[in-house]
Amino acid sequence: MKQITAILEGFGSTLLLLLRALSFSGTLVRQRARFFEQCYLIGYTTLPIVAILSFFIGSVLALQAGYSMQNFGTQQYIGSLVGLSMARELGPVMVAILVAGRVGSAIAAELASMKVYQEVDALETMNIPPARMLVLPRLAAALVMVPVLALIGDLVGWFGGALVSKYTSIISIEPEAYFSVLRRYTHFKDVINGLLKAEVFGFIVVLVCCNIGLNTRGGPREIGASVTRAVVTSLILILVVDYFLTQVLM
Amino acid sequence: MPSASHTRNPFTHVETPAVGVAVEHLTKNFGSLKVLKDVSFTVEPGEIFVLMGPSGSGKSVLLKHIVGLEYPTAGRVMVDGHDAASELTREHVRMALVFQSGALFNSLSVYDNLALYPREHRLADEAGIRDKVMHALRILSLEGAARKFPADLSGGMKKRVAIARALVMEPQLMLYDEPTSELDPVMSATISEIIASLREEYHVTTIVVSHDRDLALNIADRVGILMDGKLIFLGPPSELREPKDPVVADFLAPKIDLQHPRFKKLET
Numbered sequence: 001m002k003q004i005t006a007i008l009e010g011f012g013s014t015l016l017l018l019l020r021a022l023s024f025s026g027t028l029v030r031q032r033a034r035f036f037e038q039c040y041l042i043g044y045t046t047l048p049i050v051a052i053l054s055f056f057i058g059s060v061l062a063l064q065a066g067y068s069m070q071n072f073g074t075q076q077y078i079g080s081l082v083g084l085s086m087a088r089e090l091g092p093v094m095v096a097i098l099v100a101g102r103v104g105s106a107i108a109a110e111l112a113s114m115k116v117y118q119e120v121d122a123l124e125t126m127n128i129p130p131a132r133m134l135v136l137p138r139l140a141a142a143l144v145m146v147p148v149l150a151l152i153g154d155l156v157g158w159f160g161g162a163l164v165s166k167y168t169s170i171i172s173i174e175p176e177a178y179f180s181v182l183r184r185y186t187h188f189k190d191v192i193n194g195l196l197k198a199e200v201f202g203f204i205v206v207l208v209c210c211n212i213g214l215n216t217r218g219g220p221r222e223i224g225a226s227v228t229r230a231v232v233t234s235l236i237l238i239l240v241v242d243y244f245l246t247q248v249l250m
Numbered sequence: 251m252p253s254a255s256h257t258r259n260p261f262t263h264v265e266t267p268a269v270g271v272a273v274e275h276l277t278k279n280f281g282s283l284k285v286l287k288d289v290s291f292t293v294e295p296g297e298i299f300v301l302m303g304p305s306g307s308g309k310s311v312l313l314k315h316i317v318g319l320e321y322p323t324a325g326r327v328m329v330d331g332h333d334a335a336s337e338l339t340r341e342h343v344r345m346a347l348v349f350q351s352g353a354l355f356n357s358l359s360v361y362d363n364l365a366l367y368p369r370e371h372r373l374a375d376e377a378g379i380r381d382k383v384m385h386a387l388r389i390l391s392l393e394g395a396a397r398k399f400p401a402d403l404s405g406g407m408k409k410r411v412a413i414a415r416a417l418v419m420e421p422q423l424m425l426y427d428e429p430t431s432e433l434d435p436v437m438s439a440t441i442s443e444i445i446a447s448l449r450e451e452y453h454v455t456t457i458v459v460s461h462d463r464d465l466a467l468n469i470a471d472r473v474g475i476l477m478d479g480k481l482i483f484l485g486p487p488s489e490l491r492e493p494k495d496p497v498v499a500d501f502l503a504p505k506i507d508l509q510h511p512r513f514k515k516l517e518t
Contacts, residue, residue, distance in 0.1 A: 118353035125317050125347045126419065127340040128370045 010233075014211040017131055021139055024132035034137035042103050042138075042202075043145035049102065050095055050149050051156050057090055058082055058157030062164040066171035075171050079178040080185030082161035087186055087194045091154040093242055096201030099146055100234035104209040107138060108230035111213025112223040120214060135210045139203060146202025147195040154191065158182060193249045200245060205234045257296070257422045258452045268295030268455050269343055269422045271316060275325035278311055278479075285311050287479040288325070293472075298449050298456045300466040300487075303476035304501060309459040310350070310427050312476070316457065317347050317425060329423065343423060346416030350428040352408040354400040360387075360411050361396040364418045386414040390444065406437035413444060424448065426458040430465055438462060442469050463502055466490065475501065 028035060065081045111134060114120050120130050158179075165173040212230040216222050256265040271293040278286040285308045293299040303309050314320040315327045318334045327334040330343045339345075354363050364383040368374055374382060387393050390410045400408060409429060416424060426445060430438035442462075446469040449456050460466065466473050467487045475483035475498055483490075483498050493499045 114355075117356075118349050118351055119355055121314075121319055122347070122349060122353040122355070124319060125340075125345065126367050126370070128366070133370070 010211070013215060014207060017135060017211045017214070018139075018207055020129065020131040021135040024129065024136050027132055028136060028140055031133070031137050034133070035140055038137045038141035039145050041106070042099065042141050042206075043148060046098060046102055046145075046149060047152065050098055050153050053094055053098060054086070054091065054153035054157040055160040057094060058086055058160030059164045061085055061090070061157070062161035062171070063168060066165065066168060070170050075165075075173055076177060077181055077185075078161065078165050078171060078173060079181035083158060083182035083186035084190060086154050086157040086161075087190045089194070089242075089246075091157060092150045092194045092198035092201060093238065095146060095150045095153050095198055096205060096238045097235060099142075099149070099202055100205045100209075100231055100238065103142075104205045104234050105227050105231050107206060108209040108213040108227045109223060111210060112216035112226040113220075115214055115216045116218070116220060116223060130214060134214070135207075138206050138210060142202040142206040143199060147198045150195055150198035151191075154194065196249070197242065197245050200241060201238050204237050204241060208234050208237060257454050259420050266422060268453055269330035270295045270455065271299075271330075271423065271457065272328040273312070273316075273325075274328065276312065276315060276322050276327060277324040278308070278315070278320065279323045285479050286315075286322075289476070289479070289481050290325075291474055291481060291484055293455060293457055295455055296449070296453045297471045298446070298458065298469055299472050299474065300458045300460060300470035301474045301476060302460060302463070302466055302501075304461075307476040308479045309476055313347065313425055313427055313457065313459050316423075317345050344419055344421045345423045345425065346419045346421035347425045348409070348412045348416050348427065348429060350431055352400070352412040354408060354411055354415070356400050358399075359396070360392070360398050360400070360403070363400070363411065364415050367415070367419050382418055386417045389417065390414040405432050406434075406440070409433065409437075409441055410444070413441075413448075417448070421454055424454045424456045426456070426460070428460055429458060430460060430462045438465065445469055463490075477501065 061082050062078050065078050066075055069075045069078060069081075111120070114134070120134075123130050123133065162175045162178045165171045165178045166175055209230040212226050212233065216226040257268045258265050273289055273291050276286050276289045277284070289308075289312065291299075301309050301312065311320060315322060316329065316334055318337065318339060321335050329339055329345065332339040332342050354360075355366065358366065361383055364386055365379050368379045368382055373379070384393065384396070387396055390413055392407065392410055392414060395403065395407060395411065400411070403411065413426075413429075424445075429441050429445065433441065442465045445456060445458060445465075448454055449469075458465065458470070467490060470487045472485065473483070473487050473490060474481055477497060483493070483495065490498070490502060493502060
């Protein structure tokens with residue numbers, strides 16, 4: 001019963017934080033420096049790891065698919081498998097998981113530490129709402145940067161698949177053939193659906209991590225507990241929301 | 251000197267009516283723990299009120315009620331006629347709280363810590379904000395620290411920066427949470443002098459929460475003593491020099507006695 005109450009409380013406080021942050025949307029232009037700083041942190045600093053991970057996901061996908069498809073003599077369709085898998089599912093989900101692990105944990109740690117060391121209380125006594133200064137720029141930056149990361153992830157993953165397809169003896173498909181099949185079966189709508197998913201996941205991750213960070217109570221030990229809770233909650237929500245979004249976007 | 255009933259803005263020198271605080275039957279429970287029990291007192295405009303009490307007696311919780319960071323279980327706190335539990339009170343009354351830890355923003359320089367409030371509330375252009383910040387730093391003798399970060403400051407400097415940041419808010423009500431804790435006696439005396447001089451100069455209503463007996467005796471107009479969530483003393487500091495109540499006397503000048511029930515309680 002206690003856990004159900006805690007989940008409902010968490011849901012309610014997250015919703016309230018979102019509404020409060022949105023009520024300050026008009027201040028975003030004035031806070032553009034903070035917005036660009038968050039774009040840099042969420043986007044630019046996460047880019048290398050997104051690229052590395054996506055490259056190897058695309059490569060492994062091509063390798064596994066090639067191994068199975070050679071039994072049927074259908075290796076020439078590897079491009080469509082890698083293209084669709086990356087665009088519709090693996091690209092957005094992997095990027096969201098990376099954002100949760102790298103950016104979400106950093107957000108939760110920073111805000112939890114600000115809460116524990118009374119910086120958030122200081123903001124409130126200065127009549128500066130934390131939702132305006134700490135949450136809104138992060139949410140806006142996630143909305144812009146996470147789809148960009150997902151798009152880059154898609155492209156790098158496709159490229160990784162193409163390389164493996166060319167240089168693996170059991171597959172041996174030229175990049176022209178690989179990309180021709182990929183283009184034929186991966187439609188613009190598939191890519192857009194994936195980017196939309198990434199947008200929703202990024203928004204959820206940042207919102208949940210902000211809320212858990214700002215609701216930290218107690219001493220320094222609670223900072224670590226909040227980070228763990230924020231990342232675990234984000235990962236669960238990504239997968240649950242992914243199922244429903246996939247159904248809606250089918 | 252500003253007139254007795256008015257606060258003078260440290261930057262514009264404009265005088266505005268000083269504000270008073272009324273704590274009315276304030277009770278606060280955290281679950282089954284009763285932290286404040288029916289506490290009532292008033293702080294007159296322009297007064298320095300020092301609230302003393304042992305650790306865990308509810309002093310800081312009471313201070314948080316005055317700035318609206320905590321909400322009462324029962325009773326209320328009125329600041330200049332406005333209920334402190336309402337967010338709107340901060341729009342009507344400029345209140346500044348100097349936290350025990352300083353609560354400086356670690357990611358910002360000292361200058362940016364001070365400039366945050368006027369920037370966020372668009373009180374002046376960047377040149378005006380610079381004047382205001384540098385003036386506040388000068389008042390606290392911190393001109394050389396403007397570009398430093400909180401991590402580079404000593405405990406005493408952090409407290410002074412926190413006071414300077416509060417001053418930039420042009421407060422009508424200044425609240426200090428343990429301003430002399432963790433400081434050496436010389437720095438404690440300096441901070442006490444700063445608090446008293448800010449009241450002398452600008453007639454800001456001041457509430458100080460402290461363990462520091464010397465601070466209370468030297469700068470307070472009136473003192474309250476909280477014990478286990480109850481107000482057990484309220485009066486001028488002169489009455490504390492020879493307290494009649496043995497509990498108050500024991501709090502102010504505890505004698506080391508291994509047979510005292512206080513020690514026995516710790517043992518069990």
